[in-house]
Amino acid sequence: MQVKILSYYRLHKIPILLLLASLLFYYTFAYHLVRTDFPKLITLTAALFFLCYKLIQFEKWNLKLLFTAGVLFRLVFLFVEPMLSQDFHRFIWDGELVLQGLNPYLQTPDTIVELGKISIDNAAHLYASMGEISAKNFSNYPPLNQFIFALAAFFSGKSMLGGILTMRIIIILADIGILYFGRKLLAKLNLSSHLLFWYFLNPLVIIELTGNLHFEGVMLFFFIWSMYLLAQKKYLLAAPILALSIATKLVPLIFLPLFIRHLGLKKTIPFYTIIGVTVLALLIPFYSSEFINNYTTTIGLWFSNFEFNASIYNIIKKVAEINGSKDWETIKAFGKISPYITIIMVLLFSFIKNNKTITSLFTSMLWVLTIYYFISTTVHPWYIIFLILLSVFTKFRFAIIWSAAVFLSYWAYANPDFKEHLGILVIEYIAIFGVIIYEILKLKRQNLLYSKKETSKLG
Template sequence: MSSYWKLHKFPILMVLISISFYGSFAYDLERTDFIKLITLSLGLFFLCYKIIQFEKWNFKFILVAGILFRLVFFMILPNLSQDFYRFIWDGELVAHGFNPYIFTPNELITQGNLVIANAQELHLGMGELSAKHFSNYPPLNQFLFAVASMLGGKSILGSIIAMRVIIISADLGILYFGIKLLKHLNKSSYLIFWYFLNPLVIIELTGNLHFEGVMLFFFLVSIYFIAKKKWQWGSIFYAFAILTKLVPLLFLPLFLKYFGLKRSMIFYSLIGAVIISFILPFFTIDFIAHYSATLGLWFSNFEFNASNYNIIKSIGKQLDVPAYEMIKIFGKIIPFIIVILVLIFSFLRNNKNISSLITSMLWVLSCYYFLATTVHPWYIIFLVILAIYTEFRFPLVWSLTVLLSYWAYTNAQFQENLLILSIEYILVYGFLIYELINLNNKNLLFCKN
């Protein structure tokens, strides 16, 4: 034991300091306290970097550290997001056999015989914005909400703990299959630690209960099976990823060159069959109308942490175009631009091997987020996973700088500070340009194989 301490005392101390920082984050941080949030985040990212630097070949050490960091949040309510209230609300509905896509919480809360436990607390907690809109979470995600609700009984904290068990389990699955895929691609297995120990991942998934990690587990298993020529199994898990979060839909055209036309059609058909089987229990005419209307809001009504859109909005302001008109115009154009970009990467890039395919996915999703009007911090986690399998590391930089967007929560109006957003995106774009200039350099930052 003493010899182990002598060999690993500095990494052990770093883990203990990290645990104290996560503890402060979980138990003693108001999201309005921006200075403390950023200070803790900077400290945690630095410690993450040093732990990987010292122990990147010590799998057991990293595994234990990553689990301990997540367990810090196990018994506490999220403090940076209120989305979990809606997760539990939808889960309660599904667990009791009700369709969560038919009525808004505002419509249901007026009913005297509402089956949802803690209905008033959940309705108040989710906030006005969520309460007045229909659910936008895909069917498999709804099923997971229901499982958490049933396991949690009638306790909000119980449901939260159940969701954390699901999310942590997914992260362990990502660690396992992430290493297997890295080995298959002849890449250093320690690269997956940039996901497993990444503070953004731990804070936003285990801490704030976002289900991106569950979607990424299904996605990574799918890519692994595809890489191992077991694409039929890959199609099933790819469908599960879409049924948890819709983002992987963006990448479907990219498989045309990888599989060829005939096999692609079978691949798409299998995915479609699985998706339809999950949608059928919820299917009504209202489901189509409500779900499509809710998705449309993300393009034409909401804005948060945007980059290029803020530039365009500033130009529109100079031309006396009202902000509400600008976002509606921009929201109508964005889907067409994204479709064109996806087609460009589908037909003009060589996507005939897994590495090239994942690089195309990284660029498609990055372009989408660069153009989007809403980029929440947890969205960047998908880019982090994709980056691990490419030569690009700008998403790792973004996984730190995106936390600057939480400045908006320092005021009741959620007013963003364009100077702070500029710092976030200047660092991201600057590092991206640096990587593009040094594209032929195999020893890119964080990637010395």
């Protein structure tokens, strides 16, 4: 046994050292980083991305080692509170309400505290720590998320760590599920299995999902499972699974029109029907006359009130400022037109692009979501994770660069008033747009060379 271990170490010495170095950096990130320390944050993430790249480069055919590395990196965060996000306090708060049979969509935390009629474990700490914006708004987390929050609250008892641990285990299992179905889908598409480790080992994925307890990973587990079933022509089974993805995070809703050309109208109708019925079934426990108004109002705030790490919107805002417009006037006006831009863009990709194959469908999804983020007023770092997974199944890799560059947006947390630095955002988006333009031109050249070769063969 000892001989085997020594032999394995000699064969994989450098990757093992890279793995150990990554563990050290993740440990430092989890236990010795304050989010206001931007120089330390950006240095750690730069080092982790470099080590991720080298690990995949050295061991892309050693999937067991890469899998082990990904799991170990996640386990580092198991018993620590999130270091970059306070959202988990609201998750546990909502979960406590659901456990008591109360609807988290009907009263804001501010109202609940003001009335003082509800007993919630650690209520004072949760309320004080969730942040002013969260406390004054209704919950915007879809129904399946609420059930997970309730599960976390159930296992937390009077200790928040119990709730954190429950959510973290669910998120880690979801990532492993993404790896399982993602590899199957890659094999179905005759693509290399190691590509999925650009997701599984990506520092943004590990830090923002396992570390900061964002549920994009759970959404993506159901999403990739449904896409695998779709690739197997099992669209009726894929529909309820996709509905679970939507019921975790609403993002996949934007892709629904893309399935019309992929499935054809005859199959699309039952596909949509099953999705609708499944989502409605999950909503029934929370439905009331006030629910729709409260929920749509809260979602609408993301278009007309909040702004963070925006690209095109920041340019428009700067031009508006020069012309004497106030910030609140600009975001209100932009918030009114951006949904229509999104709808037009989705319809163009739905009816002009050929989405017949799974690969072309993923490519359309990638561009739809990318353009949506470019016109959004709020692009939190964890939003990019969906793009990372989509890119694995396409010829584009700009999302991986974006996943590294997006950490620049955390400059805002180094300031007491969370003020963004436009110069830093310019660096982030110049890098992203530069890579996108390079990849588009590269793909055009490749297609041109391919068509010339085919023409010469025919000649």
